[in-house]
Amino acid sequence: MMTGPEIVQRAKEQLAQLTGLTPDTVSSLSRDEGGWHVTVEMIETKRIPDIDDIVATYEGLLDNEGKLVRYQRTKRYVRSDVAG
Template structure:
């Protein structure tokens, strides 16, 4: 049993410190967002159209083909918001919109 005095005098190195994960680089976060979302959806993402650092890690927008059609320009695409922790691990995702591949400016189409 350790006395109160021994606990107070314990060197800092013997105390358990909470390790802070190293922050993933932008490239690692981008690749991680696409790879991890592919694992969850079972579809390979077309691209990562946005990536930004946040106080809690990273936030990415990933484009995925939801329904392949012929011609290719009529395929149905989806945008997913992907939230990553500082180390680049996926913690949340949500589909934010759907559109056809031929749609040029999604923002003006009421996405």
């Protein structure tokens, strides 16, 4: 059985590979009978200063072996948007 940190690393790697985006943070992680649910904030557009970056929220489902089964972008926002 994989651990939470291992799943997080696999999720970030696979999402980066599929989207071509840079992972920023993991905002949630949970497990149920369907697998591991991971929410990752990905940088869509890098800007200067960083508070102007365009960030997107991606939700992914990984199986118990750490393989990404599905993912979707659920939100897009400017990093400085406190409602992000």
